[in-house]
Amino acid sequence: MGLQHKKKLGLMDYFRSPIQRNAILTAFAFLAIPMLVYLVFVVFPIFQAAYFSLYKWNGLGSLTDFRGFENFTKIFTDPIFGKAIANNFKIVFLSLIFQIPLSLMIALVIARRFKGAVIFRTIFFLPYILSEVIAGTIWSFVYNPQIGIQNTVLADWIPWLANFQFLGHQDTVFASIFVVLIWKYFGLHMVILIAGMQSIPVEVEEAAYIDGVNKWQLNWHIILPLLKPTILLSIFFSIVGSFQTFDIIWAMGRGDPVNGAETMVTYMYKYGFQRFQLGFGSAVAVVIFMITIGVSLLYQKFTAEKES
Secondary structure: OOOOOOOOOOHHHHHOOHHHHHHHHHHHHHHHHHHHHHHHHHHHHHHHHHHHOOEOOOOOOOOOOEOOOHHHHHHHOOHHHHHHHHHHHHHHHHHHHHHHHHHHHHHHHHOOOOOOHHHHHHHHHHHHHOOHHHHHHHHHHHOOOOOOHHHHOHHHOOHHHOOOOOOOOHHHHHHHHHHHHHHHHHHHHHHHHHHHHHOOOHHHHHHHHHOOOOHHHHHHHHHHHHOHHHHHHHHHHHHHHHHOOOHHHHHOOOOOOOOOOOOHHHHHHHHHHHOOOHHHHHHHHHHHHHHHHHHHHHHHHHHHHHHO
């Protein structure tokens, strides 16, 4: 006897059964509110910002001064915005070569079960618990030219650093803020990587030790390959977060002096909310959105090719 051909069920076929119909309607009911919230607070503002970007508007009154793509032309001809984009990509690049490896090295050490491991994890994760504004304010005092680290610690070994303004020089402000970014966020990546390591079966490590491998060989040839999906996830969070950098930079000097630490978000805030150029600020927001989406798609394409 031949196998009976199974008829492919359509969506309406599921509604014919009362039990299945009730299950589907219940699922739609639970999804309706989250979908509505997403449409109202995410999708609608995106289209609204795109609409505002076509006007010269100060945020008050009606939209009457239509400018088309003039705001976008102004954005890409402004050297300050070019510097802001460059700073954002510098944050991405430096995060990938400093922040992720640092988080990975610490995770490889304290992921092991030893006395005091939980204490070390807590200490390293504490900076991430602080809000960005608090972290920026704390480090503003650390870099203070009178009471900061340059006078209390470094001046004893490097005299010319006495009263040095780390946040007051164009050549040092970006590096000074990036140190804070590493300090603030490496704990998050460390916890993500530790979670990935804990998902690796203990039997894998035990079998490796039985075969005679040392710790370096275990980490390089076994742990890291198994940890690849978690590392890629951490890299994605680092890239997306680098394009959203705002609070810490704003709390530590608003990107000045001479726009040395300007980012796309601080640039948008200055024009959109300080100078009340809401149309231009919306255009900057659209550009940031498109760049972030483009980088995310490129990242997904790259990771998909690596995994295939």
